Amino acid sequence: MKLRKVTAASAVLLALSVTATACGGDKKDDGGSSGGGKKIAIGIKYDQPGLGQKTPQGYAGLDVDVATYVAKKLGYNADQIEWKESKSADRETMLQRGDVDFIAATYSITPERQEKVDFAGPYLLAHQDVLIRADDSTIKSPADLNKKKLCSVTGSTSAQNVKDKLATKAQLQQYPTYSACLTGLQSKAIDALTTDDSILAGYASQSQFKGKFKLGGFKMTNENYGIGIKKGSDLKAKINKALEEMVADGSWKKAVDKNLGPAGYKNEPAPKIGDIKS
Template sequence: MAGRVRVAGLAVLVACVPAALAGCSLSSAQEHSILHRHSLVIGVKGDQPGLGKIVDGHYQGFDVDVATYVARKLGVPASRITFKTTPSSVREKVLQDGAVDMVVATYSITPARKTQVTFAGPYYVAHQDTLVRTSDSSIRSVHDLAHKRICAVKGSNSWKRITEEQSIKADPVPAESYGACMPLLVDNKIDAFSTDDLILAGFAAGRSDVHIIGAPFTDEKYGIGLRKGDLAGCEAVNRILTGMYQDGSAQRFLSRWFANTGARLSASVPQFEGCS
């Protein structure tokens, strides 16, 4: 695939037709499993360069490539995928409501989120770093963010890792999405934009007015969010993700989007969290 996936039409969600004809019934978990889908609705980001972004009406990026690969291995071709823009603030809700079948949207696995979502993966381990204006040499590590204005995206844990986990007294400036952080930074309305290095690399690519400071301070385990309780689907996706690394597809996807960004890329199979 050339890095672009067309947005398919409305998904037709089909459960186990043979089972229905035979008079058997599926359990609730089986009925909602991604293993019983003729087509898939997949939540991705729409404003993150290199990961999930809409360009000329098409979704493209690393997360989109991973989602398409997983779907194909589940028996769903690109023509039967509907991608749905899914901001950080609604990722749990759209899974719980059944608006999407899975979420592949820089979705870090956390203990709190695991109480609401079943995660496959991680499919990649990123690291939180910080993006600043090139003209600003005062920020060299996360500790230099004290009393600095940082971007606080609704539904994201990145800024909380600074103010709560690191106990740094930064000044959060609210934003609806990561895409909204970039103009704030460039226009001097915030001093720093701190989140996963792959997200930052996508925004910084080809620009000279901003740069990543290169001082990572967390591990961000990107998981594929499934409806809570879909353990069979989770285990199937984990097997697919292992194959994605073994056949070289993961490295190819990463190189396609981040080879010239300066991001430190890993081609090793991440250690899976286990399905629960």
């Protein structure tokens, strides 16, 4: 009788052991700084054509290409990437909570942000610029925006910067989205759209807009796009090395030309790691 009790107990323990092992085998590695895990979580924008966009075919844009290259150098294949939408207002919080391993989302490096998170890079030097109709010969400098209808999205500071510093008589028009601004630009309801030149080039590179718009080339500000990581993470050095390799092997220039080139975007040379232009 005792023998049967011991045998039954052993069977129960064995079953529990097998169950625990099976459950443990399903646990996903979040990736972190070691690389080679089952998944790595990367934050991008979902709504910026040419930079970070979620499409029916998947994810596309310069930020996506940069992030994919970096992830590969960290030991992750494309199918091991878990893309997460990183809206501008959520980026620092997502990194601090550990929701993502890093963020590549037109993330300009600023002193205020550096107090909260670390940055690798920069990997692109962008500038505030304007987008105008391809046949417009009246806007050749920021001063020519005086008395022109200047559009930017609601809540953006870009248009206000122009009015405050460069064209005090510009007529500001706030639209809910960049796409709405583009439609207004096409219909001549507005004369110019302003934000980062990389963002403008991405929107203008869409197939329905090709050849209809051009960049002013005014370079009104410097925007140093970096890859955001949690403060103190050892990923910084690894990502910086990957970015250097991306430039060296030609992949960076290829990605810029593919995603932003159709709008006539004239990119700055690849920035040196740690070189932040004020």
